[in-house]
């Protein structure tokens with residue numbers, strides 16, 4: 001049951017780690033069930049799906065965007081998104097800034113890093129992130145709050161590899177904190193860990209874990225849906 005799954009995971013989390021229930025592809029009824037069990041943070045990876053769910057579900061939900069975000073989709077989530085985990089270019093950050101201005105709000109963002117051995121995963125390396133943070137464009141932004149870093153480990157049973165990848169994200173976090181955010185109260189978050197590896201992520205310092213199938217069951221993608 002969704003409620004039992006949430007309570008079980010939450011009972012294992014240290015106080016500094018928050019649970020994001022990843023509800024992508026799952027119906028609003030299941031999200032409501034998790035909400036009724038006290039869950040307030042939900043993660044989605046498609047902009048229109050997240051917008052549609054936001055419209056019909058309770059307004060005190062914190063919506064976390066965790067997937068690859070195309071610049072032309074930012075407008076759908078800009079009015080309400082709580083944290084965008086997947087900033088992987090200056091261009092995307094500029095688009096988020098522009099949309100945040102329109103809604104007169106500050107949008108919280110994480111820089112996504114490529115820490116896995118797989119080629120396919122999105123994300124920056126340290127040099128690319130530093131180039132963004134050093135840029136005049138970034139320095140001029142008034143509606144972006146960089147709150148930390150996000151990453152995905154390699155999908156493998158090799159727990160040593162996974163642990164090393166999470167440790168590398170933690171090291172990136174510490175480097176950026178020291179060099180760019182030493183006086184900031186907002187640069188706090190390390191988003192890492194999914195259903196199969198969130199316990200390792202916690203041991204390596206995750207403040208946000210993103211758990212989907214352990215809560216809602218396996219996803220059945222069935223007929224492919226166009227990216228919305």
Ligand SMILES: *Cc1c(COP(=O)(O)O)cnc(C)c1O
Nearest residue numbers: 022045066194195210211212213
């Ligand atoms: C789907 C997804 C998750 C959750 O994956 P599970 O294995 O179902 O826990 C976490 N993070 C990201 C970025 C995802 O796309």
